[in-house]
Amino acid sequence: MPTGIVGEFLELKEGTDADVLAMQCGDFYEFFADDAELVADELDLQVSQKSSHGSSYPMAGVPLSELTPYLKALVERGYRVAVADQYETDDGGHAREVTRVVTPGTLLEASDDDARYLATVVSGDGGSDGSRRGGSGDDGPYGVAFADVTTGRFLATVVDDRSDLRAELYRFDPAEVLPGPDLRNDDAFLGSVREDLTGSVSVFDAEAFAPGRAAHAVREQFGAETADSVGLDSTPATRAAGAALAYVSETGAGVLASMTRLTTYGAADHVELDATTQRNLELTETMRGDADGTLFDAVDHTVTAAGGRLLREWLTRPKRDREELDRRLDAVESLAAAALARDRLRETLDDAYDLERLAARTTSGSAGARELSSVRDTLALLPALAEAVEGTPLADSPVAEVIRRPDRDRARDLHGELAEAIAEDPPKTKTEGGLFRKGYDAELDELIERHEEAAEWLDTLAEREKRRHGLTHVTVDRNKTDGYYIQVGKSVADEVPEGYREIKTLKNSKRFVTEELEEREREVLRLEEARGDLEYELFEELRERVAEAATLLQDVGRAFAELDALASLATHAAGNDWTRPTLTESRTLSIEAGRHPVVERTTDFVPNDLELDDERGFLIVTGPNMSGKSTYMRQAALIQLLAQAGSFVPARSAEVGVVDGIYTRVGALDELAQGRSTFMVEMQELSNILHSATEDSLVILDEVGRGTATYDGISIAWAATEYLHNEVRARTLFATHYHELTTLADHLPRVANVHVAVDERDGDVTFLRTVRDGPTNRSYGVHVADLAGVPEPVVDRADRVLDRLREEKAIEAKGGSNGGDGGSATKQAVFDLSTGSFAGGGPASNGADAETGSDRAETGSDRVDRSAGGTAAVEEDRSKEDRSREGRSELDTETRAVIEELADVDVAATAPVELLSRVQEWQERLDGGD
Template sequence: MDAALGPPDQMAESEGDLTPMMSQYFSLTREYEDALVLFQVGDFYELFCEAAEAAARICEITLTAREDSTGRYPMAGVPIDNAEPYIESLLDAGYRVAVADQVEDPDEVSGVVERAVTRIVTPGTLTEDELLAGADNNFVAALAGDQGGGFGLALLDVSTGDFYATSLGDEARVRDELGRFAPAELVTGPGVAPDRFGDDSFVADYDDAAFDVAAASERVASYFGSVDSLAADAEVRACGALLSYAEYTRGGEGHQRLDYLNHVTRYDPREYLQMDAVALRSLEVFDQRSVHGAEGTALVDVVDETACALGRRELTDWLRRPLVDHEAIEARHDAVGELVADPLTREELHEHLRDVYDIERLVSRVSRGRANARDLRSLKDTLDVVPEVRSVLADADCEKLRGLRAELDDLPEIRDLLDRAIVPDPPQELTEGGVIRDGYDETLDDLRATERSGKQWIDDLEAEERERTGVDSLKVGHNSVHGYYIEVTHANSEAVPDNYQRRQTLKNSERYVTPELKEREDDIVRAEQRAQDLEYDLFCEVRDRVAEEDERMQSVASALAALDALAAFASVAAAHDYARPEMGGNGIAIEGGRHPVVERTEAGFVPNDTDLDPENRLAVVTGPNMSGKSTYMRQVALIVLLAQAGSFVPAADANLRVVDRIFTRVGASDDIAGGRSTFMVEMTELASILRAATEDSLVLLDEVGRGTSTTDGLAIARAVTEHVHDELGATTLFATHHHELTADAERLDDALNLHFGATRAEDGVTFQHEVREGAATASYGVEVAQTAGVPEDVVERARELLDAETSEDTADSDRAEDQQADADLAAKLRDVNVAELTPIEALNVLHDLKRESQTDE
């Protein structure tokens, strides 16, 4: 971000000579020095000096210049009615944007129009549909530290009102939650080192005083009555500071309240299946990798059959925070199962939910006074769907569906108010009029009648005056400058009656007005203005009345969102042959498991079984590259994740234990900017797993120890295997090319070997993609290189070197075996007590030793 966004030094020195408007602009830039100020001038937002240069470069707009008595300086502007794309570009470039609107009517002010910052646009506090990235949540977070080294974390989506708080014991837990929620912006309290949790563009600078416990407590209590729902001072401080920051961005120093926030949800991360950012990324739950330059597919996309934005956010949250409570998981499975078994109900529910608007964001706009008439009509159309959804669920059997049906309040009084007050297809702008329905307000109806009768009188006037004057070309017209007029050509000027008063002379005609026409025009203008003012006041009254029911509407939104997510899970299960998992087992038993994403993109996907239990909880998985090891491990984790989110799973059958965490150490990555090599990143992730995993965790390890020398890597891999087996007891899938680990799996009581086979042919290797018990016999690395297109001379040389190394290894092995045999014979000879042997016994010992030596040969 550019450091200087205010007036140039030479201009600042003579600021007393600035024009009033420019003085106002630079005053705002000093007040909001961390933001680019968009300054309304008529129909444009303007920027000046360095700010203009920055905006012109980033937004690719024309850089012009302003010239006044103080000099000439750069200027750039964007149209107000299309400002959002430019604001988005500025946000992407790392700027905050302070929007300074005219807060006075220029027609009623003599001198400079007063301007004030009405909103500060930051990445984490967006509410504009044009700036939000689809239906997904857009969180801003606040983090406060406590004296014991723990933290309080608060997360808020300003656009929907979703507000969460939790306590976290250490920085690792903080990173886990930030990775889970992926906030767009983080506000940190005093003593919290922001660089430990994100880069500079991610961390917002805000007043430390907002984190004061007394100030924070007062602010939280002003919203929710007390701070009793929060468990610790750090949580209170984080929540209070976050509310303060959100208010600040809504109205600058005015601190506009967010009245639609009616509760904060305090949660314990242990109430959900925990996955850190590494696990979410490697399992591609939300972010997909590019494959050969083409965008891949994330898990959320293959299970997202939701009908509305509410459902999309709910489904995303269920995948972000899968359940660990057995009864809650079963309740979702019951609902999904009922909808799978009843396709008619499922399809009817889906069709009705398609007509549901994003009422969480609508309620947010209503409560902030930013909703227009179309928003209110969309709200009414959504509430009209509720009785239909209730009717569809009238015969629901399972408790989950019945409970959601009971939560569906169609707010009949609000529906009736909106139906009576707002026209079915209102204009976009409130200032255009035509928003309030006829019959809603008697005074408005009278004003409109006066306006209509006046316009009808004027419509009839043209025919009457033509007949009275005999001038067939006479016209009655209107323009915004001169109002209503009667136009007569110069050729007919002699026919103009005496009561016509000249208003405007044109090249070929003259325009007139009569006292009667002027009187009617005054009546029409007065009626129009009074009707317009009254209509706006009536609309605001309706909007305020709707805002009073924000809590009821948010409850309806929550129920509709859950129904949509359940219906989406059911649709996916029915369309793609998912099975209901049996939960509560002591292991992970999957029959015919499939990777939910890969099976959609690769024809001929091979399903595989998994059978891990307390006696076989550590599986060492071997096999060649590209044989399916990583896909297999990921599919096991994704099946567990989907099951605990409440979905059926891509398998023929599944009996699953409930796991507390999923850990992954999969794939190669580095952190060049942070000075960490691939191997260092791998070891850091491994350390996190070994410190935090429990016997209830699911751990995926892929090629641990491959980033260093073979000797070191094998030593690390073997030590990790033993530690996971002996100390952690976690259910673990460990894919490796260190075939020495297969011997460890044979030795350890609760471990087993699995492998993916392949067959060698002259033209390469064929992968079978089928998991089997036992260890792989080869890695087929050279054949994979050949398949990948490595030049043939390189492949042949690799074979020669491999053969030579294999021969040497065999010779070394033979020599070692001979040495071991000699050592065994020598040991037996040393054990013979010659003095005590009879001649016959001595011959027998000699015979046995000779026979053993011949067998070894």
């Protein structure tokens, strides 16, 4: 083990679990050994070598004053960085100790405006048996806490199961996640964190998650009454909250004090939006991971960082509380109608600094005079905002209430105090002097006056000496080694008066001091020090007082953020012809001339109506590829979501019944990389919707079942439709290319068909983008293939195949080996629309075969030709074909048993997931009997 400074470094490093250590050595923070190489790689720092007892170690360093940007860069790259500061020991030597560990979730100096959360997660039942590991992931409950040290936001909740946990984490997108002891070895949990989030995972003392210790931490921080009054009575939420507080405290950045308020919330407060739906609807991130082209990007006109954060929160956490939503809508309506007042309000807000973040900086002690002057200038805007609203139509709107909400008397007092204290444009550092205004503190003023007098005496000394003694070439200056001195040119150095004492001879001059000069120098230094000390002391006192008002700052900051978010929504509504939705408790979503909020910005958009209610709760949306089905359905979901964020919506009019959740399943994302097949993901998402949606939910299904063989796909889509219609009764939009499904409207009372129309003339297809009642029977998939540049022979051939299929109006299974189109081995499997099941047979389908469904048992290896627009040509290989024929004449007992079970299944009454597993079981049994 090396000794000396490197030894000390390595020893300190060993005592911390941080990834990197920065150790103060005089005026530098140094990194040694592996850490030096790491920071050199990451931050482009120069590496030199440090010898220590015969060995040489890499070394890199940054000046003390420049540590912060390097720290930030390291932490934002996911490293946990320990900082060891140097202090003087009693015997005059130096020692060092780790004073803080900066981690992604506790970094105060964030470089962007986004919220930066630390998340803690615990499993509700303690989960100590380990049986859950890698399991299905539907257990629960879970306690979750989110802490943003940069703004002091602190939230805790309990979620029911894995899916809700995932949704919640996705929504907050934490920079750092601390799994409780019961989750840190849970592969499924860690896998989903890696998949969904960019933040890093840290391991923290298991003890901190223990119920007793966590509850104590919560009570210490917020007081026993607060913890009770906000309803933090659940153990998992308390455990998560307590552990978050302990972690923030242990990392030692002094930010714990900014956690002034605890917010708890329950599942009933917000619209359920699972992680998939948040992703599918591209609220804050497109499917490709961009910020451009998202809903937030489209509607964001905020002028402050805090306003942007709040608007993002509103969009990702839509509410169910109609009173709150109507309040927001009232505010947006009045702001949208009062253009002038709105502009004034926004211009005023434009000058606001980020008070929530400033509050955290004051409580952590890192705020300087600049920050306090920002607090002062921002507090001054509160009366300015009140004035901007006075006498305008906004005066009677909720906008005025938002301005009145913070304690304005206290804000005025604090502003007054800061205005009296802090210099108009104070310097950046606390040690430069000039922090305070004249008149703030008599003692300081006197010190400053005396200091300036003494300095003036020194400044004018050279002139006086020249005059008094007739000397030329005289200057007075100071430096570190000589202090103040009188410098006289060599030519006149012999003429200096008595009392000049020579201290140094230079090439062309000599330096002297006098007794008086030394006396004055001592005075100036004494005054300088006294002035610096007093300024620092006064500043700390003032900062403390501002820190005590952190809650007030957060209140004012929150009010400004809300005004900004509301004004942003109003600006967008007014500029884009959006309308106020009427929120109701009914099961209605009625939209007249609705548009897609993002697509309408770049396209000449064709508006469409939508009608969903108690009698017509399930729409099957058909139409050609590319016609606009997805856009139509997403636009419905986004209008619903915008309304429940308190926003106007892109429509001529809209009646929006409040929903408890929005669920979507749209085009499969490629998750093969995560080891799950596309179809498996599709089915998991479907399963989640069928389990979670209620009759108060909105469900959007885009082409469910297309990830598998057509027969399976239609069966699943069919069964899912029935289940959603009969059991769940959610408002549903279901786009499909399986035209067979459109007949469901004849069987199920609340199902209706709509289609996106096209105009077809002389073989040319024009997309009209208009949604009309009734089904369509064509997909124009071949036309789209043509548009996409598929070679002509393929398109022509596809057209001919399609024509033939249309003539036969059937799903056709072709014999494999002869490859012919309609050769002797061709049979047909016909989807029986009245029963929703398949019948198999030859060209002249025979009833007995239809009953047995024996063809079905063979479709495991189907290849599906999707170009045939909704019908499919299925090829099976010859050997299976033969076996099948033999099987039909002579069935073994197992096959017979399977067929009987199959015949007994009530498709309408069986959950699709169960259906799937039963089909699988039958297939296995049939395979076994082969």
